[in-house]
Amino acid sequence: xxxxxxxxxxxxxxxxxxxxxxxxxxxxxxxxxxxxxxxxxxxxxxxxxxxxxxxxxxxxxxxxxxxxxxxxxxxxxxxxxxxxxxxxxxxxxxxxxxxxxxxxxxxxxxxxxxxxxxxxxxxxxxxxxxxxxxxxxxxxxxxxxxxxxxxxxxxxxxxxxxxxxxxxxxxxxxxxxxxxxxxxxxxxxxxxxxxxxxxxxxxxxxxxxxxxxxxxxxxxxxxxxxxxxxxxxxxxxxxxxxxxxxxxxxxxxxxxxxxxxxxxxxxxxxxxxxxxxxxxxxxxxxxxxxxxxxxxxxxxxxxxxxxxxxxxxxxxxxxxxxxxxxxxxxx
Amino acid sequence: xxxxxxxxxxxxxxxxxxxxxxxxxxxxxxxxxxxxxxxxxxxxxxxxxxxxxxxxxxxxxxxxxxxxxxxxxxxxxxxxxxxxxxxxxxxxxxxxxxxxxxxxxxxxxxxxxxxxxxxxxxxxxxxxxxxxxxxxxxxxxxxx
Ligand SMILES: Cc1cc2nc3c(=O)[nH]c(=O)nc-3n(C[C@H](O)[C@H](O)[C@H](O)COP(=O)(O)OP(=O)(O)OC[C@H]3O[C@@H](n4cnc5c(N)ncnc54)[C@H](O)[C@@H]3O)c2cc1C
Numbered sequence: 001x002x003x004x005x006x007x008x009x010x011x012x013x014x015x016x017x018x019x020x021x022x023x024x025x026x027x028x029x030x031x032x033x034x035x036x037x038x039x040x041x042x043x044x045x046x047x048x049x050x051x052x053x054x055x056x057x058x059x060x061x062x063x064x065x066x067x068x069x070x071x072x073x074x075x076x077x078x079x080x081x082x083x084x085x086x087x088x089x090x091x092x093x094x095x096x097x098x099x100x101x102x103x104x105x106x107x108x109x110x111x112x113x114x115x116x117x118x119x120x121x122x123x124x125x126x127x128x129x130x131x132x133x134x135x136x137x138x139x140x141x142x143x144x145x146x147x148x149x150x151x152x153x154x155x156x157x158x159x160x161x162x163x164x165x166x167x168x169x170x171x172x173x174x175x176x177x178x179x180x181x182x183x184x185x186x187x188x189x190x191x192x193x194x195x196x197x198x199x200x201x202x203x204x205x206x207x208x209x210x211x212x213x214x215x216x217x218x219x220x221x222x223x224x225x226x227x228x229x230x231x232x233x234x235x236x237x238x239x240x241x242x243x244x245x246x247x248x249x250x251x252x253x254x255x256x257x258x259x260x261x262x263x264x265x266x267x268x269x270x271x272x273x274x275x276x277x278x279x280x281x282x283x284x285x286x287x288x289x290x291x292x293x294x295x296x297x298x299x300x301x302x303x304x305x306x307x308x309x310x311x312x313x314x315x316x317x318x319x320x321x322x323x324x325x326x327x328x329x330x331x
Numbered sequence: 332x333x334x335x336x337x338x339x340x341x342x343x344x345x346x347x348x349x350x351x352x353x354x355x356x357x358x359x360x361x362x363x364x365x366x367x368x369x370x371x372x373x374x375x376x377x378x379x380x381x382x383x384x385x386x387x388x389x390x391x392x393x394x395x396x397x398x399x400x401x402x403x404x405x406x407x408x409x410x411x412x413x414x415x416x417x418x419x420x421x422x423x424x425x426x427x428x429x430x431x432x433x434x435x436x437x438x439x440x441x442x443x444x445x446x447x448x449x450x451x452x453x454x455x456x457x458x459x460x461x462x463x464x465x466x467x468x469x470x471x472x473x474x475x
Contacts, residue, residue, distance in 0.1 A: 104391075124380055132382065229369055231393040233385070303386075309449040 001129060003038070004047035012056045014178050014209060022180050022205040024050045030207055032076060033110040035103065036119050044130040045120070045142060060114070060209060063087065069215030075114025075208045079164075080105070082113065092213055094222025094243050098167035101224065101239075104232040114208045117165055117175065117188075121158035121196045121264055122235060123149065123302040141197050149300045156196030158264060159302045165192070165266035166241040167224050170256035171217045179206035192265035199264065220245050220254065221325040225317035227261075227310060236261040237303055238310040240293060240317035244276075244325045252276045257289060257322070259314055262297035269293045269318075281326045290318040332448050334364060334394070334429060340401035344415030349402055355417040356400040363425025364396075365389050371445050 008031075011017040021028050029048040031037045032055060040046065054060060055076065063085055066072040071087070082088055082099040089096050102108055102116065125139045125148040138144025141156045149157045165188065173188045188211075191201050202208065222243040228234035238261050245254035255276035257269040271292040279285055297314045299307040339360050346352045369388045373380040381387045406413035426444065434440050439454035 124386075128382070132378075136378065229388050230391045232391045234388070235385075306449065309452070312452070 001042040003041045004044060006041075006048050006051050008051045008053055010053045010056050012058070014057060014059065014207070017052055017054055017057060017207060018178060018180055018205060020050065020052050021207065024048075024052075025204055028052050028204075030054055030118075032112040032115040033078070033107075034115075035107045035111040036115055040120060040127075043128065045126070054114075054207065066212060069218075071213040071215075071218075073113055073211045073213070075112060075210060077113045079103075079108035079111045079113065079116065082164075083108065091218040092171055092220075092222070094167045094170055094220070094224055094241055095164065095213075097222065098163045098224035098226075098239070098241060101226045101228075101236075102163045103235075113164060113211060116162050117168075117191070117211070118200055118202065118208060119160075119162045121156075121199050122161040123156075123158035123196065125149065125302075126158055149302055156264065157300050157302060158196030159261050159299075160192065160199065160263060160265050161235045161261050162266065163224065163226060163236055163239055163260065166239055166258035166260040167222070168211065168213075169258040169266055169268050170222060170241045170243040171213050171220070172256075174212045174214075175208055176210040176212065177202060177206050178209045179203055183209070185212070189268055192267075194263060194265035194267070196264040217243065217254075223321040223325050225321050227305075227313040227317070229305075237305045238262050238297070238299065238313045238317070240314060240321055242318070242321035242325050244322070246326060250280050252279050252281075252326070257293055257318055259293055259297050259318075262299040262310055262314060267296055269296045276322075281323075283323075286319050286322045286326075289322060290315045293318040332368065332433075332451070334368070334396045334432070336397050336399070337364070337425065337428070338399045338401065339421045339424065340403050341417065341421050342403040342405050342415065343417040343420075344407035344410045345404055345413030346402050346417070347412060347414055352402050352417040353400040356402075356421045357398045359419045359421035360398050360400075360425050361390065361395060362419065363422040364394070364429065366422075366444055367426045367429040368445050368447070369394070 009020050011020055027049040029046060029051055031051045031053050060074045060076040062074050063077060064072050079099045079102050083096055126141050140147040141158055147153050147156060168188050174185045175188055175191050176183055176185050193199060193201060220243040224241045226236045227238040228236060241258045243256045244252060247253050255273050257272035258266055260266040269292050272289050275289055294311050294315050297311060299310040301307060337360050339356050341356050343352050369390060407415045430446060433446060439451060439458055441450050441454060
């Protein structure tokens with residue numbers, strides 16, 4: 001599978017990158033680590049005229065302390081850096097736990113946080129070679145007008161298949177986006193649109209420049225559980241991230257549960273904080289939240305595993321992660 | 332589901348090159364392991380749904396257990412220098428060995444490949460249902 005011919009532009013400043021994006025509109029695609037873009041290019045899922053390689057932009061790198069004790073992660077921070085960061089391990093363990101499950105070591109060395117948050121949605125009918133898709137006549141997301149997952153529907157169900165986003169949702173993270181009109185900051189939950197075709201709230205002329213972790217969620221207990229067939233390489237078939245703040249007497253003060261790979265967006269389970277805050281651990285309560293997690297997830301046949309099993313695992317992982325976080329701290 | 336260790340003995344007649352024979356045994360066990368637990372071609376109306384190695388999942392190093400190979404030499408009078416074969420012999424035995432290990436561990440028999448956690452869960456539920464049915468008053472039990 002060859003790559004379509006495109007020009008590679010290598011801006012060294014954010015402004016230059018924004019200009020390239022604005023000038024080329026839909027003809028430009030951002031490339032960071034390339035671990036998602038390159039396979040998609042090889043499958044001819046898009047054929048941009050210009051690849052805007054943002055790796056030379058130095059200010060997008062690294063983990064730094066920002067205003068109000070927040071932690072700023074540059075969009076180019078690699079997943080390997082995240083997994084190996086003592087600061088993140090100590091303060092935001094759920095993110096480390098999730099990042100460590102992404103792909104395999106090779107992709108984590110190349111793959112960036114920005115790329116992971118802007119990943120294309122995935123579907124069994126979409127992530128196929130050009131030849132395969134042509135034989136089928138395309139799908140709603142690409143070159144066709146039929147959804148093979150939910151025929152008759154006009155909505156694309158391609159699954160959000162990233163692992164770091166659910167963890168960041170449980171940390172109340174914000175994304176910083178830069179475009180021709182300057183910078184804006186958005187709660188991560190508002191960045192995802194839950195639409196397989198139009199996955200993120202990002203303009204054609206914008207890029208993600210940073211992720212901010214607020215000081216108030218530092219130190220929260222957290223765990224990420226992921227369903228996959230192999231312990232490496234595989235994208236999530238389902239994933240659950242949990243963070244908890246539990247006081248000395250064992251009462252829950254803050255709680256977040258987020259799920260991934262079972263909807264076109266990573267989603268917070270709304271009931272979790274509502275039901276858990278102010279409560280002590282009980283198996284029954286945790287079970288109730290786990291059920292709410294299932295109701296939030298709508299897995300369809302976007303992958304080879306069955307939706308029934310993925311739903312089961314969402315419930316199991318939610319229950320298990322809450323139990324572990326509550327009883328053992330950061331397991 | 333994790334396979335912790337596989338011990339494979341193979342009668343190759345005469346090991347002309349013992350290290351190669353061991354390599355063949357390990358390779359065969361690995362292939363059998365993949366077929367037993369993960370590898371599957373998923374079809375939909377004649378279309379192969381997982382034509383790449385991302386979705387057709389061969390075991391990674393993390394799923395591959397320690398393999399202990401035992402060479403059995405029986406000296407075949409018909410074969411060259413007493414040798415028979417060291418091809419894929421150990422592959423065939425690996426699959427039922429894993430299926431039996433699962434039966435030994437959780438008491439359910441899965442008769443289709445690959446043996447996924449999903450199938451085991453379904454079989455366990457089915458077994459539970461049958462047991463509940465058999466224990467219920469007024470029924471006179473199942474076959475097992
Ligand atoms: C075999 C394999 C297995 C994988 N398994 C997993 C997995 O288990 N979990 C998982 O989450 N991911 C997985 N991935 C996907 C990928 O490796 C990671 O998501 C990685 O973090 C992507 O980062 P990148 O820098 O390589 O992104 P790229 O490929 O460079 O970009 C990804 C997307 O984001 C856009 N983009 C990149 N940076 C920015 C930015 N700063 N602003 C705006 N848009 C941007 C690109 O235009 C593109 O659409 C896997 C990939 C492969 C090849």
